[in-house]
Amino acid sequence: MKERYIGRILLLIAFSALCALLLISIFVVKEGMAALFSTGFFSFLFGREWNPDARIFGILPFILGSLWATVGALVIGVPVGVGCAIFLAEFVPSRAVLFLKPAIELLAAIPSVVFGFIGVVVLTPVMRSFFGGSGASLLTASCVLGVMILPTIISISLDAFRAVPPSFKEGSIALGATRWQTVRMVLLPAAKPGIAAGVILGMGRAIGETMAVIMVAGNAIKVPLSILAPARTLTTNIALEMGYAAGPHRQALFACGIVLFLFVMVLNVVANAFIRSHRNEG
Amino acid sequence: MLLLGVIVMKGSREWQERIAVLLLGSTCCIALGVMFFILFFILFKGIPSLSFAFLTGAIEDMGRSGGIFPSIAGTAFITVLAILFATPLGVGSAIYLTEYTRTGPMARAIRFGVECLAGVPSILFGLFGFVFFVLFLKLKWSILSGSLTLALMMLPTIIRTSEEAIRTVPVSYRDVSASLGAGKWQTVVRAVLPSALPGIMTGVILSVGRCVGETAAVIFTAGSSILFPKSIFTSTRTLSVHFYLLAREGLSIENAYGTAAVLIIAILLINLAAYGLLYRFVSRRRL
Amino acid sequence: METRQLQVRFGSVDMVKGISLSIVTHEVLAIIGPSNSGKTSFLRSLNRMNEKIPGFAMTGKVFLDGEDIYSPRVEVEQLRRRVGMVFAMPVVLPMSIYENVVYGLRLKGRISKQDLVDTVERVLSDAYLWEEVKDRLHHPALTLSGGQQQRLCIARTLALSPEVILFDEPCASLDPVATAKVEEAIIRLKEKYTVVLVTNNTRQAARVGDRISFFLMGKLIETGSSTTIFTAPSHPQTEAYITGKFG
Numbered sequence: 001m002k003e004r005y006i007g008r009i010l011l012l013i014a015f016s017a018l019c020a021l022l023l024i025s026i027f028v029v030k031e032g033m034a035a036l037f038s039t040g041f042f043s044f045l046f047g048r049e050w051n052p053d054a055r056i057f058g059i060l061p062f063i064l065g066s067l068w069a070t071v072g073a074l075v076i077g078v079p080v081g082v083g084c085a086i087f088l089a090e091f092v093p094s095r096a097v098l099f100l101k102p103a104i105e106l107l108a109a110i111p112s113v114v115f116g117f118i119g120v121v122v123l124t125p126v127m128r129s130f131f132g133g134s135g136a137s138l139l140t141a142s143c144v145l146g147v148m149i150l151p152t153i154i155s156i157s158l159d160a161f162r163a164v165p166p167s168f169k170e171g172s173i174a175l176g177a178t179r180w181q182t183v184r185m186v187l188l189p190a191a192k193p194g195i196a197a198g199v200i201l202g203m204g205r206a207i208g209e210t211m212a213v214i215m216v217a218g219n220a221i222k223v224p225l226s227i228l229a230p231a232r233t234l235t236t237n238i239a240l241e242m243g244y245a246a247g248p249h250r251q252a253l254f255a256c257g258i259v260l261f262l263f264v265m266v267l268n269v270v271a272n273a274f275i276r277s278h279r280n281e282g
Numbered sequence: 283m284l285l286l287g288v289i290v291m292k293g294s295r296e297w298q299e300r301i302a303v304l305l306l307g308s309t310c311c312i313a314l315g316v317m318f319f320i321l322f323f324i325l326f327k328g329i330p331s332l333s334f335a336f337l338t339g340a341i342e343d344m345g346r347s348g349g350i351f352p353s354i355a356g357t358a359f360i361t362v363l364a365i366l367f368a369t370p371l372g373v374g375s376a377i378y379l380t381e382y383t384r385t386g387p388m389a390r391a392i393r394f395g396v397e398c399l400a401g402v403p404s405i406l407f408g409l410f411g412f413v414f415f416v417l418f419l420k421l422k423w424s425i426l427s428g429s430l431t432l433a434l435m436m437l438p439t440i441i442r443t444s445e446e447a448i449r450t451v452p453v454s455y456r457d458v459s460a461s462l463g464a465g466k467w468q469t470v471v472r473a474v475l476p477s478a479l480p481g482i483m484t485g486v487i488l489s490v491g492r493c494v495g496e497t498a499a500v501i502f503t504a505g506s507s508i509l510f511p512k513s514i515f516t517s518t519r520t521l522s523v524h525f526y527l528l529a530r531e532g533l534s535i536e537n538a539y540g541t542a543a544v545l546i547i548a549i550l551l552i553n554l555a556a557y558g559l560l561y562r563f564v565s566r567r568r569l
Numbered sequence: 570m571e572t573r574q575l576q577v578r579f580g581s582v583d584m585v586k587g588i589s590l591s592i593v594t595h596e597v598l599a600i601i602g603p604s605n606s607g608k609t610s611f612l613r614s615l616n617r618m619n620e621k622i623p624g625f626a627m628t629g630k631v632f633l634d635g636e637d638i639y640s641p642r643v644e645v646e647q648l649r650r651r652v653g654m655v656f657a658m659p660v661v662l663p664m665s666i667y668e669n670v671v672y673g674l675r676l677k678g679r680i681s682k683q684d685l686v687d688t689v690e691r692v693l694s695d696a697y698l699w700e701e702v703k704d705r706l707h708h709p710a711l712t713l714s715g716g717q718q719q720r721l722c723i724a725r726t727l728a729l730s731p732e733v734i735l736f737d738e739p740c741a742s743l744d745p746v747a748t749a750k751v752e753e754a755i756i757r758l759k760e761k762y763t764v765v766l767v768t769n770n771t772r773q774a775a776r777v778g779d780r781i782s783f784f785l786m787g788k789l790i791e792t793g794s795s796t797t798i799f800t801a802p803s804h805p806q807t808e809a810y811i812t813g814k815f816g
Contacts, residue, residue, distance in 0.1 A: 006467045007382055013374035014388075017441060018395030020434050024402065024410045031413060083309030091303060092310075100314070102557055107317045109488075109549050111495030113526045114542050118320050120529065147320070150313050178295055180302035208403025210498040211526055235405045239498060242409070257409050264401055454660040458722075461618060462673035463650040463729065472672070477663055 028261070032254035044255060050221050052241065057252040059259060061223040065138060065231035066207060066263065069217065072142025072227060073149060073206040078199055080146070081153030085195075086183055088154070089161035101158060108151035116212030119144040124216060131228055136218035139227045144212050149202035156201065160194025161187060193275055200271040207264055210235040234260040321546065328543025331536050337544070341508040341524070346534045350541055352510040356425065356518030357548075359511060360504060361493045363429035364436060369486055371433070372440030376482075379441070380448045381470055400438035404498045407435050411503035423517040428504030435499060436489040443485025447478040480559055487556035491549050497522040521545045570615060570652075570733055570763070575629035577610045579622060584610035586787040587629070592733070597755065597764040599778030599795075601771055603815065607787040608767040612735050615765065616652040617645055633733070650677070653726035657738040659718035666713070667706040669721055673729045688728050695761075696724040697754045716747020723754060727762075734758065736766040740773065752777050771811055775799055783807045 036044055039057050047058015088097050120136075123143060128135035164187055172182040188195075218230020219240060232240070238253050238260070245253055339349025375392065383389045411431030421427045451474045459469040475482075497520075505517030506527060519527070521541055528538040570592040577585035585607040592598050600608050613619045614631055617638060631638050638648055650673065662669050670689050674680055689706070693699040698720040702713070710721060719739060726734060736755065740748040755777050758764055768774050774781055774795075781798040783790045783806075791798065791807045802808045809815060 003465045003467050010374055010378040010382060011388070013371055014378035014392050016371045017375055017399055017437055018392055020437065021395045021399050023414065024399075024406070024434075027410055027413050027418070028406065080309045080313050083306050084313040087303075087306040087310035091306065104314075104317070106550060106553050107321065109491050109495065109553050110320065111497065111522050111525075111545060111549070113495075113497050113522050113529070114324060114546065115320065117525070117529045117538070117542065118323065122323075147316055150317060154313065178299040180299045181295070183302075204401060208405070210403070210405045215530065235403060235498075238405055238409065242412070242502060254409065254413075257406050260403060261406060264403060265398075268401060452660075454656070454658065455662060457618070457621070458656065458660045458662065459672070460621065461616065461649055461654040461656075462676065462725065463646040464673075464676050465646055468676055472676070473662060 028254055028257050031251050032256075032258040035248060035251035035255040036258070038248065039252070039255075044252075045259065048223050050237070052245070052249040052252070055248060057255070059234065059237070059256055061221060062232050062234045062237045062256065063259070063263075065217070065224055066233040066235070066260075068138045068224060068227055068231070069141045069145060069213065069233055070203060070206045072138060073145035074199065074203060076142060076146030077149040077153055077202055077206075081150050081198075081202075082157050082195060084150075085154045085157035085161060086187070089158055090179060090183055090187070097158075101155065104151050105155055108155065112148065112209055112212040113215075115144055115148050116215035119212065119216040133228070134218060134230065136216050136230050137228050138217060138224055138231050141213045141217035141233075142227065144216050145206045145209060148209065148212065149205055152202045152205060153195075153198045156198030157191065157195045160191035160198070163194065164190045196271070196275045200268065200275075203267060203271070204264060207260075207267065208235060210239045214239060234263065324539065324542045324546055328539035328541075328546075331540030332543060336537075336540055340510065341519075344508065344531075344533060346537070350521065350524060350537070350544065352508060353519055353521045353524040353541070354544070356504070356511050357494060357520040357522075359425050359514065360428045360432065360500070360518070360520060361490055363425060363514065364432035364493055365486060365490060367430060367433035368436045368440055368489070372437050373444045373482060375437075375441045376444035376448055377470055377475075380445055381466065381474070396438045396441050399434070400442075404435065404496060407431055408499040408502035410434075411499060416503055422515070423503065423505030423507075425504060425511055425514040425516065425518055428500050428518075428520075429514075431499050431503045432493050432496060435496070436493065439489050439492070440482075440485055443488070444478070444482045447481025447485065448474060450481065451477045480562065484556045484560045487552060487559065491552040491556070494520075494549055494552065495522055495545065497526050501526070521548070570634075570765075571632045572611075572614070573630045573632070575611065575614060575631060576627060577607070577614055577619060578626045579610075580624040584787055585614070588784075588787075588789045590782060590789060590792065592763060592765060593780070594763050595759050595761075596779045597759050597766060597777055598780050598782060599766045599768060599774035600782045600784060601768060601774045601810070602784035603810065604769065605786075606784040608784050609737055611784070612654075612737055612765065612767050615733070615735055616649050616654055618649075618654065620645075646676075650729045651731055652733045652735065653729060653731035654735045654737065655719070655722050655726055655739050657741045659715060659722050659742070661710040661713070661718045661721060664710060665707045666702055666710045666721060669710045670725050670728050672725060677729075689724075692724040692727040693721075695727055695754070695758065696720045697750055698724055714747070716743050716750060719743060719747070719751055720754060723751070727758075731762065733763045733765065736764065736768075738768055739766075741769070748773075783810065785810070 035057060044057055044059060046060050048060050049056050049058050050061060088100065119140060123140055124135035127137065127140050168186050168190055169182055172186045213233055214236045217232065217236060219232050219236060220230040221232065224231035234256055238256050242253055336349045338351045341350060341352050342348030379389055379392060411427055415421045415427035415430050416423055455473045455477065456469050459473040464472065500520050501523050504520065506519040506523055507517035508519060511518040522545060525538060525541040525545060528534060528541060573589050575585055575588045576583065588611060602608055610619065614627065619625045633652065662672060667689060670692060671685050674685060674688065690699060693702065698717060701717060710718065713721060740751055743751065752773065755764060755766065766777060778795050780792060780794055782792040785806055791802060791804045798807065799811060802811065
């Protein structure tokens with residue numbers, strides 16, 4: 001008898017995750033929709049000026065900022081991360097890796113504010129001496145983000161390489177290939193789905209990152225004209241102005257949040273579809 | 283660089299191999315070097331600030347001097363409360379998903395919810411927490427708001443790791459338990475959960491680590507009061523928030539490093555605990 | 570126990586095709602036959618364990634002491650305490666030996682510590698395991714050998730004082746020495762309990778069984794006393810199986 005009740009209780013509990021999602025969607029959309037309607041969806045998305053005092057809300061600068069920063073982060077993080085993973089998987093004795101892998105995963109747990117701080121203290125002066133200006137720019141943010149996603153990419157790529165059946169590699173070596181050739185022609189293609197999953201995860205982290213980017217990206221409101229320009233991303237814009245925003249301003253920030261969420265969803269869907277189509281080629 | 287690139291493309295096989303190894307090795311060194319540099323830099327600069335007074339003193343002058351005890355306490359309270367909320371919900375959901383339905387529309391809907399929730403950036407949780415807990419539920423900036431928000435953030439992770447842990451329990455345990463006259467829930471509690479517990483706890487502990495480092499969601503829900511939190515309805519500033527504010531406002535570089543060092547050490551210890559548990563779990567299984 | 574026209578189907582496959590069989594109290598009934606003849610499916614129908622497999626459907630009736638065990642009035646958990654089961658692979662829960670044995674008892678409700686301790690000694694003796702483990706009752710059960718683990722499983726089932734015990738190829742994973750001990754225990758068990766034993770090993774059936782039933786492809790071919798089956802079986806298929814012509 002008691003069993004049936006417990007089943008129902010557990011069902012309710014399990015729905016909590018779904019409920020939470022619904023709640024979040026409802027509240028964020030409710031607040032943000034008003035702004036989207038009053039400004040108009042397209043002028044919101046593609047508007048080049050963000051001026052809360054004048055009630056002008058265009059988030060193109062921030063969309064561009066998020067894009068630049070994320071792409072930059074991937075350009076830095078993926079080659080280095082995958083290269084590192086290859087090296088660890090194939091050219092480093094496995095006993096050392098046994099100790100290194102948990103260490104790398106530990107590094108993934110370092111809070112983002114710490115990365116941001118190091119970026120300010122170490123990287124910004126370097127940028128300043130190379131490129132002038134304040135040193136805070138999308139490039140700096142890309143570097144910091146790139147380093148932040150390194151542990152994720154390395155860890156997941158390493159797992160992907162290790163999951164490749166030894167018979168694949170043995171077959172290649174038996175045909176006289178060098179280690180690098182084996183890596184290039186056997187290992188990489190076989191591990192591609194796994195690596196891609198890691199990259200997607202890293203990308204998600206980069207797009208959603210707020211605190212570190214605030215500290216090093218310069219936070220200018222204008223459309224960033226190059227990667228050296230200071231800029232805001234969708235996330236930092238929300239974080240910077242939320243504290244004192246009210247009324248239509250606050251609604252616009254929520255609309256910003258809606259766009260951010262859509263961005264993340266779209267990217268995930270596209271990336272997953274990409275993986276799936278490649279897997280079929282496999 | 284270009285020369286190396288050319289050699290990789292066109293050179294003889296031995297040279298290709300050597301250059302490739304060189305390049306890969308250097309990326310590895312760069313990657314690991316940078317990451318470990320960050321770790322040691324913070325510890326190196328921060329540990330000198332760690333005195334007993336620092337760890338137990340109150341925050342003075344907006345952080346320019348004094349200690350960080352209120353932050354340590356606030357972080358501890360928020361984290362414990364968040365775990366208390368998230369764990370029963372998460373483990374319960376995982377039990378439902380593994381023991382009571384595997385497929386079917388219910389399970390698919392729930393799993394969809396979990397996946398989506400896992401992809402939400404932390405700033406959006408902060409936004410939601412602000413509008414829902416702080417304003418709508420009138421909880422104001424408080425430990426309660428902060429921990430509820432953090433609990434929602436941790437829910438997907440706990441559900442995923444618990445599900446995995448429960449799945450590794452052999453089906454035969456459930457059969458045996460049933461043949462001895464146990465009902466479904468009794469089997470779960472007495473045969474399945476005890477086996478899955480280490481895995482579940484590892485997931486919880488890792489989530490704790492993430493909580494401690496979380497800033498964006500917390501700053502908008504728990505506020506940034508520098509006072510020692512007297513109840514769960516008062517605002518507090520967690521270690522990561524305090525660190526962020528110190529760094530951003532440039533108030534005291536030493537205290538910033540010190541706070542960061544405490545943060546990192548705490549997270550390291552938490553993660554080491556999780557790995558230790560996992561190791562014991564794995565080695566006990568091998569018996 | 571008795572089955573009437575029992576038909577068991579999983580998905581679209583009929584595993585048991587209309588078997589009617591009576592089991593006499595305090596006997597050891599050995600069910601023999603080649604793999605996939607429905608022996609295990611039949612056995613699991615006797616304690617309603619088949620219900621846990623998706624796609625399970627059944628017609629016919631199964632009676633325990635004249636009562637239909639599939640009637641909605643019957644509480645499944647209670648039934649499974651009256652009809653216990655020992656599986657082919659010894660499945661020992663990750664607890665101490667003591668905890669394993671009292672697992673089923675704890676589920677029933679409050680029992681005094683003294684009763685638990687007495688029961689543990691009694692059933693471990695019945696399973697021929699007491700002497701070997703009496704000094705390490707609180708050690709993890711996983712430290713036991715395969716044969717000891719299987720005897721622990723028997724003791725665990727005995728602790729619930731069942732009326733019928735079902736054995737599903739209990740010695741499949743055991744060496745000859747361990748097998749002998751388990752067989753010894755089974756023979757002694759019939760004094761207090763009724764035993765149904767499914768086995769792939771005809772010689773084991775001969776050693777242990779009072780009556781033998783021969784299953785082939787889901788059908789009951791022949792049932793008879795142990796001596797009759799092995800010396801003068803009525804069906805040619807029975808004889809062929811016993812003499813090793815197939816299976």
